[in-house]
Amino acid sequence: MCVKGNQILRARMIECGFTQAELAEAVNADLRAAGYEGTVSDRTVRNWLTGKTNWPHPRQRSALEAVFGCPMNELGFTSRREEPSGSASTRSPVHRRSFVTSSAGAALTSMRVPAYGAPPRVGLGDIRRLVSKFSLVIASDHRYGGKLTIETQASALAGEAIALQARGTASQRLRGALYGCAASFTSSAMWAAIDGCRFDAAQRHFDRASSLAAMSGDSTIQFRIWSHAGSLYRHMVRPADALAANDVARNLPIARRDSMFASLGHARHAAIQGLNGDARAVRQALGHAQDALQQANMDEQRPVWMTAFYDQAELESLAVAAYLALGDYESAEAHGHRSLALLRPEMHRTRVITTARVALAQLGQGELEPAVTTAMSIPAEPTGQHPRVASMLRDFGYALRFTARNSSHNRTWDEYTNENRRSRNDD
Incomplete structure (x- = not known):
């Protein structure tokens, strides 16, 4: 070394x-x-x-x-000797993760309790402690989004929930709640990976989360996981798989029982249908989403991951994605402005994503000056470095050069992006 x-x-x-x-x-x-x-x-x-x-x-x-x-x-690590075949470091990390996931249930039942004392009992306080930590992960996700540290923190919480299963005794109801917690935390790791465009990692988290959710028997977390799967495949531009996954979520009991879940399912369905170019299906799904949201009882108790993000502003944001995919830039911009006006102050990540979409919608309508002004309003750090935002801004730059290469607006944008690049390099 x-x-x-x-x-x-x-x-x-x-x-x-x-x-x-x-x-x-x-x-x-x-x-x-x-x-x-x-x-x-x-x-x-x-x-x-x-x-x-x-x-x-x-x-x-x-x-x-x-x-x-x-x-x-x-x-950067080096071994002084050859590793024996099948050693820990020669097995791939993917294989290790798959092994941990598939053997989690078996490990929980096969681990021995020390003979010198009874295992501690898991109680509601342990669940509340995990949920409290989870709230901090959710808050960090809304502020930054997509970071590997958020993905890792959520995975670590899932590990804590599984470890509680192994170390303590609990009622069947509490064991189900622990599996639900582990599934929910893994689903957040999945979402962070989707948000960060790390799609292979997201697929691995989905595999693990879906098996944990099945053991929990909780259709609420199953909805979240399958709804996230629909978003994963939408971002991978696999609309057929996205529709199939989102249909699983929309057909779960919680979506029939709670109008807010039904609304989210419809809104995400609209965004997927945008990829298919089906304007009629987009309008129909958004109409269903709006009706369901208006019927939802806002005082009903729901999981923190749902109440922390889904509301009228998020519905409008998903409508922007749907209409952008359709090429209906006027409708996309209108929904974007409504979303920005309604967004809660803490929703930094959603705000910059929606702002980038509005800039693309304005550019699509040939409104060069407003489009450049909107794009330049996105803070360079930290939210401007969000993987999805960075990708959209690159697309914005390509489209602006293609549309108006010799315009003053294109020169303004080039100067702005070059200055930001120099600033990051100086840091």
Whole structure:
């Protein structure tokens, strides 16, 4: 190991937004999800970075591979000897995640309780503590969205819920609630991966979340997971799969019982139908979504992930996506302005995504000056670096150059983006 230590690991941590403490917690979460004790500390990570430890223990190596999604040699670690066949570090992180997911239920029942004492009893207080932590993840998602750290934090919470199953005793109802918590947290990791355009990771989270949700027996979390699957396939431009997944969500009992869930299902269906170019289906789905939302009892108790984001503003935002996909730019802009006017102050991520869509809608109508002004109103940091926003702004730049390469508006946009690029490089 060179004198400067493990610069490759340091660079990967910066790329993923990990502090030393956050990486330690992410590795511990993976260890706990695999049924081991999480013993990695801030000091452990520091030893990896300085090169004092150039080849971690086998379990830590497997956890590191799972967290970063790559083998150890791509994280700057080197082994002094050849690893035996089938060792922890030679197994792929995907295989490890699949093994952990498929064996979670078996592990919970097969782990032995120490003979010297009865296992602790899991209670409602444990559930409330997990939900309280989950609320912080939801708040971070609404502020930043798409970050790998949010995905990792949500996965870590799922690991905590599964670990509670293994370490303590609980009633059947509470066990179902723990599986529901684990499924919900994994679904948030899935959404963070979708939002960050990490679609392979999102698919893996979906596989795990759907199996946990099935064990919970809770149609509410099943709705969220299948609705997220519909969004995943929509962003991957696979409308047939997106419609099929969203139909699973819309046909669950919770969507028939609660009009707010029905409304969300219809609104996301409209966004998918936009990809199919079916204007009639888009208008029909949005009409159903609006009717259902108006019928919903706003005082009814619902999960935090639902109440934290879905309202009239989100319905309008999904309408923007639908009409943009159709090429109906006038309708897209109108819905975009309504969404921005109704958005709650804390919904930073949704605000910048909707603003970028409005800029695209204005450009589609040939309104160059308003479009450039709208696009330039998006803060460069941190929300402007959101993967989906960055992608939309790149598309905006391509479309502006194609439409009006020699215009003053195109020169203004080029100067603005070049200045932002120089600022980031200086930092």
